[in-house]
Amino acid sequence: MSSQPSPAPEDFLRVQSEPRFTKLRSDYRRFAFPMTALFLVWYLLYVIFAAFVPSFMAIKVVGNVNIGIVWGLLQFVSTFVITSLYVRFANCTLDPEATAIRTDLEDVAAARAARGDADSVEEVRP
């Protein structure tokens, strides 16, 4: 299975405090956390309106289509839009940053293994 050498604990500690890793982490979290809050609030608002203000949801918009159905369909639209936004963000911003860090770490681990540092060649844990 993974026969690749694993980086040593000090490598992980070093990388964790490097600016490019903290940038990757904050880039990711600055996208994922507010977006999660946004769609959860948007969904809960919808559920609360459906449960407690059904008369508002019953207002007709076009023909027999009422606000409730439109708002429900908008939940589908928002889900699809957030999915697409995240994929674009991850492909353009997160993936290159993560790949650069991973490649460097793998090189460090390989060099360490080549020097015969037995501790770092053990099988990746969990």
Add this chain to the structure above:
Amino acid sequence: MSALALLPAALVPAAAPETKVGNPWINIGIFAAFVVVTLVVVLRASGNNKTAADYLAGGRSFKGWQNGTAISGDYLSAASFLGIVGAIAIYGYDGFLYSIGFLVAWLVALLLVAELLRNTGKFTMADVLSFRLKQKPVRIAAAITTLVVCFFYLLAQMAGAGGLVSLLLGISDKTGQSVVLIVVGALMIFYVLMGGMKGTTGVQIIKACLLIIGAFVMTIWALAMHGFDFSALLGAASDTAGTSKILEPGLQYGKSITTKVDFLSLGLALVLGTAGLPHVLMRFYTVPTAKEARKSVVWAIWLIGAFYLFTLVLGFAAGALIGSDEIKAAPGGVNSAAPLLAFHLGGSVLLGVIAAVAFATILAVVAGLALTAAASFSHDIYGSVIKKGKSSSAQEVKVARWTVVVIGIIAIVGGIGAQGQNVAFLVALAFAVAASANLPTILYSLFWKGFTTRGALWSMYGGLASSLVLIVFSPVFSGGETSMIQGADFSIFPLSNPGIISIPLGFLLGWIGSLTDRGSEDPAKQAEMEVRSMTGVGAEKAVEH
């Protein structure tokens, strides 16, 4: 039932008892064809199943789209297909609310869980949770919540199968239904034993394609009957129902303030539970990289979203063309809306296809659940706790296979025992446990440095126990018209869905437990987990054959 008299003559074959719709032999024939095709897939997959990575994670070599299709096959259970179409047909708008929760929930998996989990784990949820915490207690707790969620979900599927049998095969006596349950269970055991994750994934992909194509055809058909005018379809549904209330929220949940809060509680569990369902999480390990895990979820979101849009049309079409009285009177009740609509549209053949798909759904979902439970038992309990990480991959596979047999037998016995019981609440309960016991610990361990072993244990056991205790003291168990235990009333908790209490409690306990834990966790392990989760360093690679 007087409502049965309303059944159009065409729906009731003259020589058959009035509970039968369509031709059972066509239904059985199409299902048998599905079984033959999937058997070939499973047997072809059975060659390369020696290591645990092969058997439990399909060699981690599935493509994103394959895994995404399999995820939707796993997720679109009989409950979501038959249940949602039926709920929309009878309760109108309130049925639609379910499907939205089920879909939006995938954003939690996409944004917060799938990729990081793929980068840090191997087979189970416990791999991630125990990464930087104390192995033994955290693994045991995670395995317990995994097994509980799988068991509830499994029981709900098998109990649903009983109702389906009476509707689709015309078998209404208990012995006959039990025989069919044994056949379904035995098939499932065989599939999972032989095919492992590869075979199960193949079955789920085939089933997902059949289900989505079948629903698509019926959707176009139903829309065509109303001139492709969705508003006209809604109008027809409210005409048949005799009230426009069917187009508004409130028919099912609008009765009182308690039912409204109950619905809010259910909505919370649906949206937060999906990303904590162990059989969903396990599917992220079947792809080679985090990027493929992301693609899987994206595929799943598009497929599941499209499917729920179909069910919106199908539900109102069933309400318009068949009507809620007739659906309620049919064997299988609410669940019969989709099959009855298929029969109304395309006669015995379309009904046969939909019936076969419904059975395939139960088979595929049950197989996925059994494999997940087996992975958790063999990898977490046997491999990591009993053998303390010294077990070989071959031993874990062997234990996993035995676990599958045991779980299959439990599923059959449980399914037979649950016949005639009102167990519809079990799916919602599985989501509530996943959201209260699993999700808080997953999120804390991925994102919060200060999270500790005590926090994890308090959160998992607290979330699990509070969900179970609240449901036992709810109207689901006693004191209501449809309660499991009749003639007693100890329902001191008014809601049927515990999520609104148990989910915040799970998060709170994780936080308090961590703050009061004097022992701190290893910062090097935390660094390793964070760097690995974000970059994929040292993540398990695909198996080369």
